[in-house]
Amino acid sequence: MTSIKIKPWIIDLPEYIPGRTIEEIKKKYKLDTVYKLASNENIFGPSPRVAEALNNALSEINYYPDSYNRDLREKLEEKTGLRKEQFLFGNGTDQIIEMVCDAILDKGKNIVIPDPTFLTYERSALKNNAGIIKIPLNDFRQDYRSITSAADRDTGIIFLTSPHNPTGTIISEEELKFILDNISPEVLVVLDEAYTEFVRKEDKFNACKMIDYYKNLMVMRTFSKIYGLAGLRIGYAVADEIIIKSVEKLVQPFVVNLLAQKAAIASLEDDEYINKNIDIIINEREKIFNFLNNNNIEYVKSYANFILIKTGKHTEAITEDLLRKGFIVRGGSFLGFPEYIRVTISIPEINEKFINTFSGIYKKYMGKT
Numbered sequence: 001m002t003s004i005k006i007k008p009w010i011i012d013l014p015e016y017i018p019g020r021t022i023e024e025i026k027k028k029y030k031l032d033t034v035y036k037l038a039s040n041e042n043i044f045g046p047s048p049r050v051a052e053a054l055n056n057a058l059s060e061i062n063y064y065p066d067s068y069n070r071d072l073r074e075k076l077e078e079k080t081g082l083r084k085e086q087f088l089f090g091n092g093t094d095q096i097i098e099m100v101c102d103a104i105l106d107k108g109k110n111i112v113i114p115d116p117t118f119l120t121y122e123r124s125a126l127k128n129n130a131g132i133i134k135i136p137l138n139d140f141r142q143d144y145r146s147i148t149s150a151a152d153r154d155t156g157i158i159f160l161t162s163p164h165n166p167t168g169t170i171i172s173e174e175e176l177k178f179i180l181d182n183i184s185p186e187v188l189v190v191l192d193e194a195y196t197e198f199v200r201k202e203d204k205f206n207a208c209k210m211i212d213y214y215k216n217l218m219v220m221r222t223f224s225k226i227y228g229l230a231g232l233r234i235g236y237a238v239a240d241e242i243i244i245k246s247v248e249k250l251v252q253p254f255v256v257n258l259l260a261q262k263a264a265i266a267s268l269e270d271d272e273y274i275n276k277n278i279d280i281i282i283n284e285r286e287k288i289f290n291f292l293n294n295n296n297i298e299y300v301k302s303y304a305n306f307i308l309i310k311t312g313k314h315t316e317a318i319t320e321d322l323l324r325k326g327f328i329v330r331g332g333s334f335l336g337f338p339e340y341i342r343v344t345i346s347i348p349e350i351n352e353k354f355i356n357t358f359s360g361i362y363k364k365y366m367g368k369t
């Protein structure tokens with residue numbers, strides 16, 4: 001017991017359940033090798049240039065980092081053709097989501113989100129006493145029409161994710177435009193593109209190019225997925241510079257550390273490495289789709305580096321069996337899909353091991369009632 005008065009909304013929040021770590025599972029099941037396919041991380045790791053940049057930066061870590069991220073800003077300006085004032089940086093995209101909610105939401109305001117979706121949107125809105133309007137997915141896709149009509153005069157932000165987590169489905173340019181054209185310009189539409197690099201060129205459009213026309217659109221990107229820097233924590237958002245300027249006033253000065261800034265720049269300088277890994281992941285995704293098709297296993301056609309696979313009523317047991325064999329996946333109710341597991345696409349040899357193991361476990365349960 002404590003006499004400290006914690007704010008009631010915090011007491012009411014569900015406890016955060018951290019994902020399992022490789023070390024924990026190795027110990028528990030006495031395994032030598034454990035594969036973490038649970039958090040959509042990049043198993044290739046960052047470009048080799050990152051290690052070099054980090055080594056060089058070690059002699060500078062007694063200095064505070066550049067709070068304006070100038071070098072990274074300029075690199076992104078050069079790469080994207082956007083203006084450097086249109087970028088906002090954070091200690092992971094997670095933090096940017098929180099900053100944007102802090103800047104816009106309040107008691108009486110609300111956010112509109114698909115259900116299920118990435119948990120940070122809801123948590124960051126609750127922190128600001130805002131209401132949450134949840135719109136169920138429609139056939140695993142974000143229901144852009146219902147989302148549009150759910151936005152009311154109190155809506156501060158609509159959060160969209162493309163590719164969506166945990167389904168991997170995308171929003172088309174027409175759907176995004178439909179939303180933007182049919183809501184009040186006072187509602188900020190956030191398009192979280194954490195996995196956009198895994199979408200084939202023919203399936204995607206450049207949402208960042210739309211921010212000059214739609215002043216209420218914000219696009220978010222991260223270095224945690226294809227760039228392989230999840231452990232360093234850095235992400236960014238792109239929007240009209242007036243919005244960016246206001247949100248920046250809220251940010252603590254040094255949220256993006258010096259090593260993260262250097263690593264992000266180095267990884268943006270190695271397109272060859274990044275593109276090669278994208279090709280491998282896309283190719284592996286097709287291979288896993290083929291395996292699932294050939295075995296009549298239901299799944300959602302993903303555009304990201306993970307796949308939601310239907311495991312039915314034995315999902316918990318299947319997840320547990322996978323753990324025993326050294327595969328950590330995210331399963332079931334945690335994702336809002338009690339009968340599915342979400343599996344991160346890894347490098348070819350690990351995917352092959354996963355397929356073999358999963359296939360055996362799946363067959364064992366499918367006959368059961």
Ligand SMILES: *Cc1c(COP(=O)(O)O)cnc(C)c1O
Nearest residue numbers: 092093094118165194222224235
């Ligand atoms: C992984 C992920 C992010 C990235 O978060 P970081 O804080 O940048 O690591 C953002 N949005 C979604 C939907 C994600 O799955």
